[in-house]
Amino acid sequence: MIHNVVLLGAGNLATQLAKALSANGIKIISVYSRTETSAQKLANIVNSQFCIDVSQIPQNADLYILATSDSAHLSVLQALTFTPQKLVHTAGSVPLEILNGYAKSTGVFYPFQTFSKSRNVSFKNIPVLIESKESNLREELLTLAGNISDRVEIMESDKRKFLHLSAVFVCNFVNHLYDLGQELTNSAGIDFSLLHPLIMETAEKIKTLSPREAQTGPAVRMDTNIIGQQEALLNEKCPDLVEIYSKLSRSIFNYANK
């Protein structure tokens, strides 16, 4: 059983994960971050120690959770001054094997959500994807994840990277389209909050209809009159959006007629 953990990282994901674990009876022994203010801030929230020097990381934790950005993984791992018993990373597109040689037992604990430091999320609905070649650690990770989430599944690296890639489409790209929508409303002096109900309904809708069935708008029916008008509007106010508009309109039409 995992009773306590060390968090390696104090970013968005580390912050929300530490809060959820702490709120569910898992002791956070220490938070490590190169950035003192980040480490201290998170340590204060979850009532733990913190350190900014890898050599000061406590060596007696049940589990070490690597939750830095992907690009900092190797520098943290290579700096470790001891070999943890159990170590997991939390990244979608990073294979389990990156931890090889850095701990006795290794795994992945991937909470599938977008995290911001300033925005608390309820972990209950967040799927947590677990991977480990060792059945003991796998069971412990399933139990740990089950403490904070109602949806825990085993998923191996090859599949997880597709899950992460799909997240880029439905989260990162979608959010960017919200940003482009705001660019347009700003350019026309329209309050962006008028779009909130539409944005929520578009997201809600695909719980009961497939996205293919839910598709509406000028592109799906190739309404060339409206499409031409809208391209002209974009050319006038936001010319850098014309290309994305045309590509996505064409793609919608192609998919509707697949």
Add this chain to the structure above:
Amino acid sequence: MIHNVVLLGAGNLATQLAKALSANGIKIISVYSRTETSAQKLANIVNSQFCIDVSQIPQNADLYILATSDSAHLSVLQALTFTPQKLVHTAGSVPLEILNGYAKSTGVFYPFQTFSKSRNVSFKNIPVLIESKESNLREELLTLAGNISDRVEIMESDKRKFLHLSAVFVCNFVNHLYDLGQELTNSAGIDFSLLHPLIMETAEKIKTLSPREAQTGPAVRMDTNIIGQQEALLNEKCPDLVEIYSKLSRSIFNYANK
């Protein structure tokens, strides 16, 4: 005061609007549609008459609501055998002037939402944008809209078309990205419903953070390692998505560094 209406059209928007008006004490006198099953079905729901011949449209309604697809507007208008007192259309990108000459008083009643026949929506949160050059009709439309929605605003055609264009980005294009996400999860044998919490949180987030602030993922930090891996995955499984992936990633990065 508008006590009763005739609906010209029985599609997604007409269906949801007729239900909302009917539930709020407005009598639907008749539903006109070229498609008998559609007209009859909606008429049954809102306890009204229906007709499939323009010449049979009752001439005594307080208001005529043109809620067909944009492309059918003119054919319905030109077929009318009388000149209504008050006539509105319900379209985002169609100017008020299209109704000139077809009624004594004309206006726009634009519920800003995505509608499906099979999915009921609560009108309370749906913004309704009103336009009319005549103050009497404008006031009556504001009152009518206020019966069904808590957010009613006046917006003229030139601004409304930008609102509609922004809807294409945050609804139609966003829904298409959900579709592409499902394409990816299907190709990897992943249950698409794993993405629902992420999709909902992405939509919720921008009520409290601007989309620019909320942006996460590999593109915003130009993580060329992950981006290269993901382009390779797409090339292997869904090559037709590579171009959209690259364009949107580049656009995210450009906006983050504006």
